[in-house]
Amino acid sequence: MSLHTFYKYQGAGNDFIIIDNRDLKFTENNPQKIAQLCDRRFGIGADGLMLLQSSKGSDFEMVYYNADGNIGSMCGNGGRCIVAFAKDQGIISGNTTFLAVDGIHDASIDQAGTWVSLKMNDVNNIDTDGDAYVLDTGSPHYVKIVSHLETLDVATEGASIRNQDTYRKAGINVNFTSPEDNGYFVRTFERGVEDETLACGTGVTAVALAMAKHNQQQGDIETPIRALGGNLLIRFHANNNHYSNIFLEGPAKFVFKGTIDLS
Template sequence: MKIPFYKYQGAGNDFIMIDNRFLAINHHDPAMIARLCDRRFGVGGDGIMFLQSKDGYDFEMVYYNADGQPSSMCGNGGRCIVAFAKQLGVIDTETDFLAVDGPHHAKISADGNWVSLQMIDVDTVTRDAEAYVLNTGSPHYVTFAKGLTDKNVYNDGYAIRNNETYKVKGINVNFVEPEGEGYFVRTFERGVEDETYACGTGVTAVALAMARDKGQTGTINTPIRVLGGNMNIRFNYDGAKFTNIFLEGPAELVFGGEIELLF
């Protein structure tokens, strides 16, 4: 079955996009998903998304990690699928869609390259020694790191993700260093099992954890630099709950083509 696909990237986090509103693709095949995401034997990507019809919403986002397994929420993927939906003519400049962690609202710029995605509210932040642990649609571990530019994020992230506490369910590991008015962040992602150029739920977790660490409340804007570019997280925090959380950044079409699917 030969079908069209598109490749999108959001601050270097890259995804394969497939319009599945009418194709009725049965995509529950981990081996095939992993092959499509393989950077040598497939299209290549940190994950793959199927845009599907869903009653009551503009569309549904179905996401798989690069290892072929269904994933928890992907923030940059959510922003990219909004840009994809605009390209398809499914939406104009605003949308409400359904993802694995529930409904999401998003706005996209007129040129289609900047997406603001509302994330789930967060009311639980715990500690693991000096690190913060919280769920922003996916579980995240947030820890400070000095000399982050030269840090071996793969080795250190792999060790934390696979320690006795997290090895069964996995966790995304974010290393953060203050930079200017914001932060520099590098992330080891479960499912990809490697460092990625950006992680949307990860930078969101970092922004919330840093507000908690600094004792900030009110309306907060947090610029964050990742390997793939610059992002922004804005939210409200009353000292107990984070609300009106928006993950903002670029979402760009890289290329498109056709591929044979053997589902």
């Protein structure tokens, strides 16, 4: 029997399995096994799995797996959740620097340990595909403005775009958005999950930047975004087609912990 303690966290409904792997006892490099852990009927259930590991140049390293069991690109809400986990474990206090697949990230967490601000990497270009925008915010994203977003079949429409010849091999996350109050409503189809998720951190970041380009906004910008699982805030500076000082902010909460046999 090979028992491992796991923790479940969620950020705006984006949920993750987190394992403290500083002792490197979790050696599972089996996509099928990780996919089973993320399965909502035969496993713990999650949008992804993260390992917190030691890092010489920062407070910790975040290793992220998609729900299909494959190693993933940067996950914004996952990054915020692992910061909350690190605080709960006493690894960090209020501010932190950690290593992810796309490099070093700075983050901060409030005293209550539930609101996390995560600095994302700069974005130096936003391309177009017809009337949609395409950019990389740590993961590749497709952003399309639509009407009647509440009733849109995101799973079907998102899968259709994600599997176009242009995007099929590498995959792309597909975000549909519409203006709402002083911000935007966003629904996302995520590659690796291959379905709609309740929120996507790199996705809402991509939407905020794309809408700044769409509206020809410049300077310091704050964009509130509502996802199905909760509210998020993106702050950044726009200078022509260059976007810097990008922060993804929102809730990150502990759900439960348990043990599972991985033998």
